[in-house]
Amino acid sequence: MKRSLAYVGERALLIFISVVVLFPIAWMFLTAFKKPRDAYSLSLNFEPTLQNFVTVFSEPWNLGSMVMNSVIVATVTVVIAVPCAALAAYSFSRFRVKGRKFLFFLILSTQFIPAVVIVLPFFLMFRQLDLLDTRIALIIVNLAIVTPFVIWMIKGFIDAIPTDSEEAAMIDGASRLRVIKDIVMPMAAPGILTSSIFCFILTWNEFLFALILSRRDAVTLPVGLVSFRTERGDLWELMSAAGVMITVPIFIMALFIQKHFTRGMTAGAVK
Amino acid sequence: MAEVRLVDIEKKYGSFLAVSKQSLTIHDGEFLVLLGPSGCGKTTTMRMIAGLEDITSGDIMIKGERINDKPPKDRDIAMVFQNYGLYPHMTVRQNIEYPLKLRGVKRGERKTRVQETADKVELGALLDRRPSELSGGQRQRVALARAIxxxxxxxxxxxxxxxxxxxxxxxxxxxxxxLHHELGVTTVYVTHDQMEAMTLASRVAVMREGKIVQLDTPKKIYAEPADLFVAGFIGSPSMNLIDGSVKGGVFRADGVEIPVPLEDRSGVVLGIRPEELDISQGPNAPINGKLYALELTGESTLVTLRNGPTSVCARGHADFEADINSPCHLTPKDGARFHLFDRASGERLG
Known part of the structure; x- marks a missing residue:
């Protein structure tokens, strides 16, 4: 009796948590297909439409350019950050230089600074460089945000790789860079892929810096969402359609790489 | 083929001395074994030769050339690691082929040489497998194939x-x-297993606390250990080391009285190998005590006798039988070799 009560309680709690987590997402997906008059209704009985998706891609919303900005900023950030971070992580993992631990702490400590504190210096700097409202500015800022994090993640994966294979390769005739390319990177691939995805997601969802540093040309999707709060009120059906556009790519990517994702996490955790 | 010379090489990790000023010449085509317990500096010495560890001081010469500052890839060496050091993401073929690829050997020649080498170590049928699909012995063969x-x-x-x-x-x-006989390549081999050292080596360097304590042929090291440490380390079962003193030309310990050519002194350790002792019947044997243990090894029986703190082991006939705690007597065989050491310093006395 006690056991079945515990079972029922456990299930009820799980269902409650699932509803709390999934409800907003489900609501967003449903609202994206609703007409404006149905947006505030909780009823599932509505006439679905794709008009919201057409609207968000047309004037004045121009979601297309925001998608392009987000894709370019996130992709370039990953393409630059991950190789650089992988090399830095390898150095931190393998070379016993003086002050190594302090330097590593210093890099990690950049993550402790609240973004809101440094957004103004960034703004002033980019204004001086005439880079405000450019993708380059957003890429630079995102690199500064994600690179320390990716270094820390990849270092964990490289630490778990035994050095025997590397030493064998060096004796076989490989230079240090060749060892990294031929031996370390393939062995750390699941970890690097995991880190790349995290890096992409962080950049894709970055809001504060994009809000302050972009105005018209470099606006990314998360910032674009705010534009649906208009003088006519919050346009929830359009905001939801744009939300779906932001979520779906990440969702598909997660589905594709789920296997590597899990393997990468384990590889880093178990030494 | 090449001669390797270590000249006063030393390795320090901070204040810890891992290898202390050692010199050693490994002759062309020789199979030299570095033997010693864990932490004696044998692997460090090998890693210095490989270029995987910096040398604190001294020189390493290969074919007469000083190679201290050369990276591992330029030393023309191959190494087989304890944990194999295979490339898990490559197939057996790619593992064996990798050193050739790095040296710019053409594809056709690479293919032939990989096949020949794989056949030599009986891996010909496993070339397309990955290391994770192989047994320990097969992995070791891949490591060997990659080296040769x-x-x-x-x-x-x-x-x-x-x-x-x-x-x-x-x-x-x-x-x-x-393989060594076939290829004749100078080989340096690290082990803590004295049986491996004895069976494989042309010469053995026994190391202790960063120093080579004896460098000689396995036969010589077995017959004439340089000190107490080597005496106890080489041989299986190890040499009997009996604490006692010499008085009137006779070594005396509890239950032991053996004439030795040494002047009177205390603090002497007498060493005699188990295979040089016979189990005798009479009570007037030089070594007397009570039977402590019988261990059948298959081809023989190890008989351990005890008398006070004295414990002596002899290799007896396989079908020897006796009751535990019954009186037991041992006699050195004709021509048995006695080894005498100073207990405090471990030095050989005779």
Whole structure:
């Protein structure tokens, strides 16, 4: 009796948590297909439409350019950050230089600074460089945000790789860079892929810096969402359609790489 | 093929002295074994030769050339690691081929040499497998094949058999010996297993606390250990080391009275190998005590006798039988060799 009560309680709690987590997402997906008059209704009985998706891609919303900005900023950030971070992580993992631990702490400590504190210096700097409202500015800022994090993640994966294979390769005739390319990177691939995805997601969802540093040309999707709060009120059906556009790519990517994702996490955790 | 010379090499990790000013010449085509317990500096010495560890001071010469500052890839060496050091993401073929690829050997020649080498170590049928699909012995063969595929000047082997089971170790030992005979490449081999050292080596360097304590042929080291440490380390079962003193030309300990050519002194350790003792019937034997243990090894029985703190082991006939705690007597065989050491310093006295 006690056991079945515990079972029922456990299930009820799980269902409650699932509803709390999934409800907003489900609501967003449903609202994206609703007409404006149905947006505030909780009823599932509505006439679905794709008009919201057409609207968000047309004037004045121009979601297309925001998608392009987000894709370019996130992709370039990953393409630059991950190789650089992988090399830095390898150095931190393998070379016993003086002050190594302090330097590593210093890099990690950049993550402790609240973004809101440094957004103004960034703004002033980019204004001086005439880079405000450019993708380059957003890429630079995102690199500064994600690179320390990716270094820390990849270092964990490289630490778990035994050095025997590397030493064998060096004796076989490989230079240090060749060892990294031929031996370390393939062995750390699941970890690097995991880190790349995290890096992409962080950049894709970055809001504060994009809000302050972009105005018209470099606006990314998360910032674009705010534009649906208009003088006519919050346009929830359009905001939801744009939300779906932001979520779906990440969702598909997660589905594709789920296997590597899990393997990468384990590889880093178990030494 | 090449001669390797270590001249006063020293290795320090901070204040810890791992290898202290050692000199050693490894002759062309020789199979030299660095033997010693864990932490004696044997692997560090090998890693210095490989270029995987910096040398604190001294010189390493290969073929007469000083190679202290040369990276591992330019030393023309091949190394087999204790944990194999295979490339898990590559197939057996790619593993063996990798050193050739790095040296710019053309594809056609690479293919031929990989096949020849794989056949030599009986891996021909496994070339398309990955290391994770192989057994320990097969992995070890891949490591060996990778080392021999480009015929280097020197082979370095760091406890290559220690991860294998006892039976496979014996098989692989014979294969290594045959391979060395066939290729004739100068080989430096690190092990803590004295049986491996005895069976494989042309010469053995016994190391202790960063120093080479004896460098000689296995036969000589077995017959004339330089000190108490070597005496206890070489041989299985190890040499009987009996604490006692010499008075009137006779070594005396509890239950032991053996004439020795040494002047009177105390603090003497007498060493005698178990295979040089016979089990005798009479009570007037030089070694007397009570039977403590009988261990059948198959081809013989190890008989351990005790008298006070004295414990002596003899290798007896396989079908020897007696009751535990019954009186037991041992007599050195004709021509048995006695080893005398100073207990405090461990030095050989005679």
């Amino acid at each position: 595929v480009r015929t280097p000047s020197i082979f370095l082997m760091d406890e290559p058999l220690s991860n294998l089971d006892a039976k496979l170790r014996v098989t692989m030992r014979a294969e290594l010996k045959h």
